Amino acid sequence: MQRIAETSIRPLVVNRAPGPLRGRLAVPGDKSISHRALMFASLAAGTTRIRGLLEGEDVLRTASAMRALGAEITRDGRDWVVTSPGARGLHEPEDVLDMGNSGTAARLLAGILSSLPFTSFMTGDASLRSRPMRRVTVPLAQNGAVFATRSGERLPMAVIGCVSAVPLNYRLPVASAQVKSAVLLAGLNAHGETRVEEPVATRDHTENMLRHFGVPVSVMENAEKGRVITLRGPAVLKARDVVVPGDPSSASFPIVAALLVPGSDVMIEGVGLNASRTGLFLTLREMGADLVIGNERVEGGEPVGDLHIRASVLKGVEVPPERAPSMIDEYPVLAVACAMAQGSSRLKGLEELRVKESDRLAATVALLEANGVSVRVAGDDMIVAGRTDGQMLGGGTVETRMDHRLAMSAIVFGLAGDRPVYVDDTAFIETSFPGFVALMDSLGAGIADDGSTNG
Numbered sequence: 224m225q226r227i228a229e230t231s232i233r234p235l236v237v238n239r240a241p242g243p244l245r246g247r248l249a250v251p252g253d254k255s256i257s258h259r260a261l262m263f264a265s266l267a268a269g270t271t272r273i274r275g276l277l278e279g280e281d282v283l284r285t286a287s288a289m290r291a292l293g294a295e296i297t298r299d300g301r302d303w304v305v306t307s308p309g310a311r312g313l314h315e316p317e318d319v320l321d322m323g324n325s326g327t328a329a330r331l332l333a334g335i336l337s338s339l340p341f342t343s344f345m346t347g348d349a350s351l352r353s354r355p356m357r358r359v360t361v362p363l364a365q366n367g368a369v370f371a372t373r374s375g376e377r378l379p380m381a382v383i384g385c386v387s388a389v390p391l392n393y394r395l396p397v398a399s400a401q402v403k404s405a406v407l408l409a410g411l412n413a414h415g416e417t418r419v420e421e422p423v424a425t426r427d428h429t430e431n432m433l434r435h436f437g438v439p440v441s442v443m444e445n446a447e448k449g450r451v452i453t454l455r456g457p458a459v460l461k462a463r464d465v466v467v468p469g470d471p472s473s474a475s476f477p478i479v480a481a482l483l484v485p486g487s488d489v490m491i492e493g494v495g496l497n498a499s500r501t502g503l504f505l506t507l508r509e510m511g512a513d514l515v516i517g518n519e520r521v522e523g524g525e526p527v528g529d530l531h532i533r534a535s536v537l538k539g540v541e542v543p544p545e546r547a548p549s550m551i552d553e554y555p556v557l558a559v560a561c562a563m564a565q566g567s568s569r570l571k572g573l574e575e576l577r578v579k580e581s582d583r584l585a586a587t588v589a590l591l592e593a594n595g596v597s598v599r600v601a602g603d604d605m606i607v608a609g610r611t612d613g614q615m616l617g618g619g620t621v622e623t624r625m626d627h628r629l630a631m632s633a634i635v636f637g638l639a640g641d642r643p644v645y646v647d648d649t650a651f652i653e654t655s656f657p658g659f660v661a662l663m664d665s666l667g668a669g670i671a672d673d674g675s676t677n678g
């Protein structure tokens with residue numbers, strides 16, 4: 224596959240929106256659910272039809288990897304169709320699996336490969352190659368797999384799967400749905416009960432979707448231990464169709480833009496409302512956002528709803544650390560909202576931001592500082608000074624560091640600020656939100672009209 228994102232840089236100058244943002248839109252499918260849908264469908268014997276799959280680069284990397292392991296994956300009109308011989312029919316890939324920019328793809332696949340009886344090699348782009356893998360290799364090695372990593376921690380990585388995996392009993396040392404999922408996926412082929420304890424709840428799409436594919440997964444809340452998840456292997460997945468809801472993390476960008484651009488009135492339809500993902504909506508409401516959730520329903524086993532957002536005067540907020548997993552990818556754009564709010568904000572317990580596509584704590588601080596915002600880090604907290612009367616914001620250059628969420632946050636800043644914001648590279652937006660600029664322009668953002676300097 225061509226490494227599109229690394230070969231073409233797309234800088235952008237973003238001016239203040241020419242007027243209010245208005246209209247109705249739908250955001251692309253949920254990235255977490257899309258990865259899982261392709262992976263789990265490839266572990267199930269038979270045919271699975273997926274509606275609403277995110278066609279972003281990260282998810283397309285997962286599709287390529289599952290094809291290399293023996294699943295047939297094609298697009299059929301609006302749907303994606305996966306036909307697989309099932310986990311036992313998958314085979315050794317002929318070449319290195321390139322997971323591009325995607326931590327979710329690399330870490331969940333490590334869990335699957337660790338319990339399949341062959342050897343695989345995995346790599347990624349410069350961003351992914353810099354991210355920690357020990358958080359998955361340490362537990363997965365305990366069930367019998369062997370890993371060889373660069374510098375003991377990074378991709379490229381070789382995975383020698385084990386023939387009879389030992390089930391794990393593992394307490395998560397970091398709040399990570401990727402680590403939890405890797406351990407659970409390895410447990411599918413182990414003989415006996417796999418048990419994961421998570422002190423703080425993280426997104427539960429793996430648990431939900433494994434059940435959807437016919438695997439009994441038990442979840443117990445325990446005052447002392449937190450959430451305890453168990454499943455019994457060997458487990459056989461049954462092919463089941465999947466409907467993917469709109470991604471609440473992607474929705475956060477048009478939401479914050481609509482709140483900040485005066486006079487805006489935007490409706491976003493079909494957004495996933497899984498409680499393990501909606502920390503930003505709660506936080507924005509605490510800031511005074513006019514964000515109304517309507518038409519709540521269940522689609523494909525996940526709660527979804529329509530969001531109505533009207534421009535609002537926001538005030539500063541304090542976000543507790545235990546809320547972080549439910550909004551972990553939303554902090555860069557929340558920080559933009561905090562910079563434009565009245566009064567200061569403290570976002571607590573952000574240590575995991577340091578190991579995302581970039582060091583998002585440092586990169587978000589740099590984004591804000593370059594555009595005239597006063598911001599500092601104290602331990603793992605970020606403290607953002609709110610807007611003062613007459614302060615002119617914007618005019619800076621944002622280095623996006625191969626990080627899609629920084630690129631979109633910088634664009635939102637530019638739309639709501641006073642002076643143009645120069646974004647060094649927007650190409651990585653393709654990993655999670657293809658068509659982002661066009662969609663914002665359909666609301667009246669006017670970005671491509673005057674901002675595109677290179678396609």
Ligand SMILES: O=C(O)C1=C[C@@H](OP(=O)(O)O)[C@@H](O)[C@H](O)C1
Nearest residue numbers: 255327398399400401402551552
């Ligand atoms: O499981 C998932 O789909 C994800 C989990 C989160 O990562 P961590 O598990 O590293 O917190 C999140 O940041 C990522 O975008 C997607």
Ligand SMILES: C=C(OP(=O)(O)O)C(=O)O
Nearest residue numbers: 324325326327328552579
């Ligand atoms: C952290 C993210 O993704 P991943 O870990 O899959 O690269 C993200 O999308 O913000």
